[in-house]
Amino acid sequence: MSDTDARLHLHHASDHAPGDEPVSGHEIAEGLLGYIVGLFLAALITAVAFFLVGTSLVWQPSIPVALLVLAVAQMGVHLVFFLHITTGPDNYNNVLALAFGVLIVGLIIVGSMWIMTNMNHNMMPMNMMHM
Amino acid sequence: MSIAARTTAVGLGGEGAAPSVPHELSELAQKRVIVGYGFWIFLLSDIVMFSTFFAAYAVLVNETAGGPSGRDLFHLDVVAFETAFLLLSSFACGVASIGARAHRDTMYYGAMAVTALLGAGFLFLEVHEFVGMIGIGAGPQRSAFLSAFFTLVGCHGLHVTLGLMWLLTMMAQVFAKGYRPDILRRVLCFALFWHTLDIIWVAIFTVVYLLGVVV
Structure with missing residues (x-):
């Protein structure tokens, strides 16, 4: 294998640090464009979220779910455009760590809410006895 | 080789x-x-720590002990400004990290200064909000809801405060030592930290403020 071949091969194989622009990213304009797209998308999603809270145009019970979906979408935008966490082969390690973090966060939040709701529910007869 | x-x-x-x-x-x-x-990895563990505060907040959000709820206390216009400040500072931080990688002084120092100003503006609004709430008797000791609120939002504010100090340190280090590889690694870590704070703020303004007013 020639040296150029090896470079080409390794170029695709090497990892990126999170937050790093791609290897070719020394071009300033290219890097800036990513941040500008990210800013635009994030601002758009934020504006929609704040608009939803104040409007009566939307079926009200759908708003909490819509807000949560928008929040997840905006976090995705931040991860991709600001932290440069992508699905590329150079990002497996970063994405795997993120997936593990998301799993733990999900367990903690959903688990706490599930258990505490259940306990509150079980406490109901006691409250009624005191009344 | x-x-x-x-x-x-x-x-x-x-x-x-x-x-x-x-x-x-x-x-x-x-x-x-x-x-x-x-x-x-550190940032993810920090996010896991925040998730415990979010869980506590979600569990305690209705336990107002007869005191004020989020609907009575939150001013969404202030929150919108806080959100805008933090989002723009995250963008400016991205510009600064490009400036650092490209060794452009104006771009790096300028964007870092903008990041710092917007971050300070965010903190000012947050402290103002906290002081106002404590002033009307809605401090962290009023109810479980408010304890959870001040812990969660205050912990984020503390991170922003520490981030601001780190930001100024990184400006000083680049000024004193130049764009050395080790300094650039610290700038990378700072940028990751600052962007992550904005992600956590997205969760806070959605779960605490927007849902607090809607639900």
Whole structure:
């Protein structure tokens, strides 16, 4: 294998640090464009979220779910455009760590809410006895 | 052996390496990648810590003990400004990290200064909000809801405060020592930290403020 071949091969194989622009990213304009797209998308999603809270145009019970979906979408935008966490082969390690973090966060939040709701529910007869 | 082989990164990089590259060398990663990855792990653990505060808040949000609820206390116009400040400062921080990688003084210092000003503006609004709430008797000791609120939002504010100090330190370090690789790794970590704070703020303004007013 020639040296150029090896470079080409390794170029695709090497990892990126999170937050790093791609290897070719020394071009300033290219890097800036990513941040500008990210800013635009994030601002758009934020504006929609704040608009939803104040409007009566939307079926009200759908708003909490819509807000949560928008929040997840905006976090995705931040991860991709600001932290440069992508699905590329150079990002497996970063994405795997993120997936593990998301799993733990999900367990903690959903688990706490599930258990505490259940306990509150079980406490109901006691409250009624005191009344 | 080419330089490129030496910079092949940890883990998966090994699989893609040319067969002629010795195994131990193919597993060497650039220090910048290792530092960034390690700091990313730290940030994820920080996010896990925040998730416990979010869980506590979600459990306690209705326990107002007869006191004010989020609907009575939150001013969404202030929150909108806080959100805008933090989002724009995250953008400015991205511009600063491009400036640092490209060794452009004006771009780096200018964007870092803008980041700092917007961050300080965010903190000012948050402190103003906290002082106002405590002033009307809605401090953290009023109810479980308010304890959880001040813990969660205050912890984020504390992170922003520490981030601001780190930001000024990084400006001073680049000024004193130049764009050395070790300094640039610290700038990378700072940028990751600052962007992550904005992600956590997205969760806070949605779960605490917007849902607090809607639900």
